[in-house]
Amino acid sequence: MNTLAEPTDFAFDEAAEADVLVAIARYPAGKQASAVMPLLEIAQRQMKRVTGSAWLPRLAMDVVAKRLGMAPVRVYEMATFYLMYNLQPVGKYHLQLCTTTPCWLRGSDDVVAACKKITGIHGFGETSADGMFTMTEVECLGACVNAPILQINDDYYEDLDGARTEALLETLKSGGALPAPGSTVGRHASEPEGGRSVLLATTSTGE
Amino acid sequence: MAKLTIDGIEVEVPNGSTVIQAAEAAGVEIPRFCYHERLSVAGNCRMCLVEIEKMPPKPVASCGMPVSEGMVVHTDSEMVRRGRRGVMEFLLINHPLDCPICDQGGECDLQDEAVGYGRDHSRYDENKRAVGNKDWGPIVKTVMTRCIHCTRCIRFSAEIAGVPELGAVYRGESMEVGTYVDKPLSSELSGNLIDLCPVGALTAKPYAFTARTWELRKTDSIDVLDALGANIRVDARGAEVLRILPRRNDEVNEEWLGDKSRFSVDGLKRRRLDKPWIRKSGKLQPASWEEAFAAIADRLKGMPGERIGAIAGDLCDAESMLALKDMMSALGSANIDCRQDGAALDASRREFYLFNTTIAGIEEADALLIIGANPRRESPVLNARIRKRWVAGGFPVALIGEHADLTYDFEHIGNGPAALQSLADGSHGFAEALKSAKNPMIIIGQGALARPDGAAMLAAAWALAVQFGMLNADWHGFNVLHTAASRVAALDLGFVPGAGGKDIAAMLGGGVDALWLLGADEFDTAKIGAETFVIYQGHHGDAGASRADVILPGAAYTEKPGTYTNMEGRVQQGFMAVSPPGDAREDWRILRAISAYIGHALPYDNFVELRARLAQVNPVFAAVEQVRRLAGTDASGPVAQGAPGDAALVSAVQNYYQTDPISRASPTMAACVAAHYTVVAEAAE
Numbered sequence: 001m002n003t004l005a006e007p008t009d010f011a012f013d014e015a016a017e018a019d020v021l022v023a024i025a026r027y028p029a030g031k032q033a034s035a036v037m038p039l040l041e042i043a044q045r046q047m048k049r050v051t052g053s054a055w056l057p058r059l060a061m062d063v064v065a066k067r068l069g070m071a072p073v074r075v076y077e078m079a080t081f082y083l084m085y086n087l088q089p090v091g092k093y094h095l096q097l098c099t100t101t102p103c104w105l106r107g108s109d110d111v112v113a114a115c116k117k118i119t120g121i122h123g124f125g126e127t128s129a130d131g132m133f134t135m136t137e138v139e140c141l142g143a144c145v146n147a148p149i150l151q152i153n154d155d156y157y158e159d160l161d162g163a164r165t166e167a168l169l170e171t172l173k174s175g176g177a178l179p180a181p182g183s184t185v186g187r188h189a190s191e192p193e194g195g196r197s198v199l200l201a202t203t204s205t206g207e
Numbered sequence: 208m209a210k211l212t213i214d215g216i217e218v219e220v221p222n223g224s225t226v227i228q229a230a231e232a233a234g235v236e237i238p239r240f241c242y243h244e245r246l247s248v249a250g251n252c253r254m255c256l257v258e259i260e261k262m263p264p265k266p267v268a269s270c271g272m273p274v275s276e277g278m279v280v281h282t283d284s285e286m287v288r289r290g291r292r293g294v295m296e297f298l299l300i301n302h303p304l305d306c307p308i309c310d311q312g313g314e315c316d317l318q319d320e321a322v323g324y325g326r327d328h329s330r331y332d333e334n335k336r337a338v339g340n341k342d343w344g345p346i347v348k349t350v351m352t353r354c355i356h357c358t359r360c361i362r363f364s365a366e367i368a369g370v371p372e373l374g375a376v377y378r379g380e381s382m383e384v385g386t387y388v389d390k391p392l393s394s395e396l397s398g399n400l401i402d403l404c405p406v407g408a409l410t411a412k413p414y415a416f417t418a419r420t421w422e423l424r425k426t427d428s429i430d431v432l433d434a435l436g437a438n439i440r441v442d443a444r445g446a447e448v449l450r451i452l453p454r455r456n457d458e459v460n461e462e463w464l465g466d467k468s469r470f471s472v473d474g475l476k477r478r479r480l481d482k483p484w485i486r487k488s489g490k491l492q493p494a495s496w497e498e499a500f501a502a503i504a505d506r507l508k509g510m511p512g513e514r515i516g517a518i519a520g521d522l523c524d525a526e527s528m529l530a531l532k533d534m535m536s537a538l539g540s541a542n543i544d545c546r547q548d549g550a551a552l553d554a555s556r557r558e559f560y561l562f563n564t565t566i567a568g569i570e571e572a573d574a575l576l577i578i579g580a581n582p583r584r585e586s587p588v589l590n591a592r593i594r595k596r597w598v599a600g601g602f603p604v605a606l607i608g609e610h611a612d613l614t615y616d617f618e619h620i621g622n623g624p625a626a627l628q629s630l631a632d633g634s635h636g637f638a639e640a641l642k643s644a645k646n647p648m649i650i651i652g653q654g655a656l657a658r659p660d661g662a663a664m665l666a667a668a669w670a671l672a673v674q675f676g677m678l679n680a681d682w683h684g685f686n687v688l689h690t691a692a693s694r695v696a697a698l699d700l701g702f703v704p705g706a707g708g709k710d711i712a713a714m715l716g717g718g719v720d721a722l723w724l725l726g727a728d729e730f731d732t733a734k735i736g737a738e739t740f741v742i743y744q745g746h747h748g749d750a751g752a753s754r755a756d757v758i759l760p761g762a763a764y765t766e767k768p769g770t771y772t773n774m775e776g777r778v779q780q781g782f783m784a785v786s787p788p789g790d791a792r793e794d795w796r797i798l799r800a801i802s803a804y805i806g807h808a809l810p811y812d813n814f815v816e817l818r819a820r821l822a823q824v825n826p827v828f829a830a831v832e833q834v835r836r837l838a839g840t841d842a843s844g845p846v847a848q849g850a851p852g853d854a855a856l857v858s859a860v861q862n863y864y865q866t867d868p869i870s871r872a873s874p875t876m877a878a879c880v881a882a883h884y885t886v887v888a889e890a891a892e
Contacts, residue, residue: 058388071371076387080376 007051010059012067016046020067032068036078039064040085053131054094054153055086083138090134091127093172095119096151099137102144110162111148118169132173145190146183155181159193211278226269226280227255235282238291238320240298240405241357242270245461246366252298252357254320256290257282266290288324295324298355300331302406309353311407313420317355338383344391345878346398346466348412354384359403367463368394369594369614384408391882395587395863398469402452402462413470413875414450418442427454428781429771430468431522431764432867433586434689435566436773437464441765441784448475448765448785458567458834459773465587466879467863467870474873478748480760481789491758496790500804502757506740507721507805512539516719518711519545519702520726520745521691521867524769524781526817527761527794528697529824530809531725534798537807541708542719545697547730548859549711550653551661552687553845554698557827558837559665561695562774563683564648565836570596572684574644576637577617578627578668579608580652580688581858586774589688590614603640608654608856624660624851627667631674641675648677648684653859656687659852666847678839685839689774690859690866691729696772699825724751725794726761728868744797746787747868759801760791763869767793768814770821770828777834778827 023038048054119133146158240252256266260279338351365371423442430437437460453464483499553559582590597615604617620626629635677684717736726745732754743755822829
């Protein structure tokens with residue numbers, strides 16, 4: 001099955017429909033157009049669930065427009081403005097690489113190179129030949145303390161270097177599941193490397 | 208009201224006005240690209256910066272700044288000039304320097320303002336951005352690299368035209384104005400985007416690379432391609448009309464114009480009748496005026512008046528119709544008719560056939576019932592006025608007839624006349640809306656009148672108007688939506704069968720021996736009796752001319768001065784922009800000449816005398832440019848003949864782009880039909 005083809009029809013399935021109702025109910029009657037962003041996300045997640053590729057075909061945008069009583073172009077404006085809506089099919093693993101200054105200082109170039117090497121992709125915006133990976137360059141992901149960051153689908157993988165990136169992608173390429181997200185060097189949350197160094201005494205409130 | 212000072216000039220403007228409006232009132236011009244008085248305020252071009260005292264010390268965008276009492280505004284201070292220069296520099300960063308090949312050159316807001324606020328060179332050394340052009344159909348040409356993102360086109364299509372197809376897609380440096388999906392704009396008002404665009408991003412495709420504005424001779428005229436009577440400016444170079452633009456008239460067309468009225472202009476050069484023709488042994492042969500007149504005089508000699516008939520077409524000026532009517536009565540004929548479509552229009556009282564509410568009056572109405580009309584196709588600018596009222600809120604609309612996208616919401620009561628009954632007896636819910644409205648109005652279209660039960664439909668609509676209190680001393684809610692520009696003037700002149708005269712149906716099928724068609728093409732010419740001698744006087748080789756025995760080449764509306772009365776009864780005069788082609792002549796002159804030739808010389812020798820005669824026949828023609836809403840004090844209605852049938856109502860205009868000889872000759876209109884009606888055509892086959 002070619003999962004990247006433009007679908008011929010789109011309708012919210014049962015699981016999505018439940019989310020749609022919740023999203024619309026958040027806004028007062030007559031203001032349901034406010035639910036456009038959640039609905040687009042629900043549509044994109046449904047595409048991921050059904051076809052394996054998280055993207056928004058135009059048909060899905062038209063369905064959202066109709067559902068919310070909006071002109072279709074108002075939905076296109078929305079979907080094209082935000083980078084997290086994918087207007088083209090993406091691979092099973094959407095690699096979103098941060099190359100903004102903190103990540104770049106901490107070696108994001110190595111991460112980019114590792115991604116290219118393993119996936120065979122030549123540049124940002126491309127999808128690998130096997131349809132597994134799509135590489136996108138993104139601006140700051142807001143996790144600079146654990147730079148450099150690679151976001152795969154919904155999860156952050158932090159503290160990467162070239163070798164660990166290669167290992168991570170090799171696992172995925174050979175059919176392995178996504179490992180637990182977070183730091184790849186065992187860092188807890190955004191504590192210093194090597195563990196906590198201050199506030200070590202437990203307080204009366206517990207930790 | 209708030210009093211404020213702008214550049215030392217004191218003005219008083221209503222509360223809630225903006226500073227730019229106050230400046231307008233004070234006569235101070237503020238440059239602007241995105242602000243437009245008929246559109247919502249966007250505030251994104253930043254060109255209208257002004258300095259306001261006692262505000263934070265920075266320039267303020269005057270289009271979005273509400274006035275307040277005692278404000279002191281400077282529109283030309285050093286801070287303002289520096290601010291505008293900065294804005295201009297940023298606008299020009301990505302704007303190409305292609306003015307010499309840009310059609311907007313000479314009438315470009317950006318070009319004009321760059322003279323005042325532009326630098327002589329750019330400090331920007333990076334690459335300019337380039338944007339791919341869009342295909343928006345046969346009317347609007349796009350050069351999107353020139354776009355400065357003022358969003359006027361987006362706001363116009365969403366707010367005025369009611370066809371929200373344009374948007375700003377992508378963002379930041381990549382932002383583009385477009386439809387996202389490739390398709391032609393489906394609005395009948397898309398030509399107005401060209402006027403609104405302050406730069407050369409949107410220009411007229413049919414007019415591309417044709418002329419510069421300063422080469423054109425500009426003549427005021429009146430549009431005749433629908434019955435609204437839109438005020439237009441005809442731009443011509445030499446003997447050729449190159450384009451037509453709307454003129455501002457807040458009571459008629461505001462500043463809009465339909466695409467047909469604007470772009471049928473290339474039809475004025477094609478299929479023209481530029482010399483007289485005479486049918487000899489079944490074939491039309493070119494002839495001289497003398498020969499044509501002789502052929503007509505020969506046939507009319509000795510023919511009794513009641514065997515001669517005349518039909519006036521949809522594009523005629525009042526003067527030529529009056530000359531024809533006078534000639535017919537001199538010949539002893541009462542067989543005259545202007546209702547080519549057979550519409551059951553009652554000429555006995557003016558309010559039976561006028562758009563009585565008046566066009567601007569729509570904005571005072573608070574409920575609307577449309578019967579057998581599609582205003583969007585029959586008069587798109589009028590439809591924009593209805594939409595304007597609808598957008599303001601509190602305006603329930605209902606439709607009886609063919610369902611269509613009218614650009615506003617309406618309740619569809621039914622397809623046939625039975626729906627009228629459900630309103631009359633109150634069984635339909637909309638009756639309540641009409642009853643509770645203070646100024647309700649009815650619009651009845653030609654689709655409801657041009658059918659066998661048309662008279663009954665007219666009477667039924669009038670009865671509804673009376674029943675729901677639409678007629679009173681200061682409101683008149685009964686409206687006929689016309690599709691023919693000449694119709695109201697013709698009815699005012701009494702261009703309908705006189706005592707014992709035949710109407711169009713009786714004249715066809717051999718009812719007369721000689722038939723004079725004054726630009727009449729909109730009826731089935733095959734129904735003319737085989738033995739009937741047909742004289743066609745007009746400007747295009749269309750249906751009437753192909754059936755004619757003698758063709759007299761007349762002038763199109765751009766080629767003659769003329770008086771036209773629009774559907775609300777407003778008498779307007781157009782001027783002559785160019786001369787008629789070849790041997791063609793102004794229509795009243797042809798009629799004056801032939802009348803003398805056949806021994807019934809008309810009693811006027813020049814246009815002034817003819818206009819005096821016009822006012823003598825009906826004093827309304829003396830009150831040019833004036834329209835006064837008739838008081839609905841006489842509730843007695845038109846004579847009903849029988850009861851409405853049960854056939855479904857359809858709009859009189861199925862194909863907006865081709866309704867008359869001019870638009871049928873226009874390649875641009877043909878392209879519009881191909882772009883917009885393919886689906887319809889396939890479905891019909």
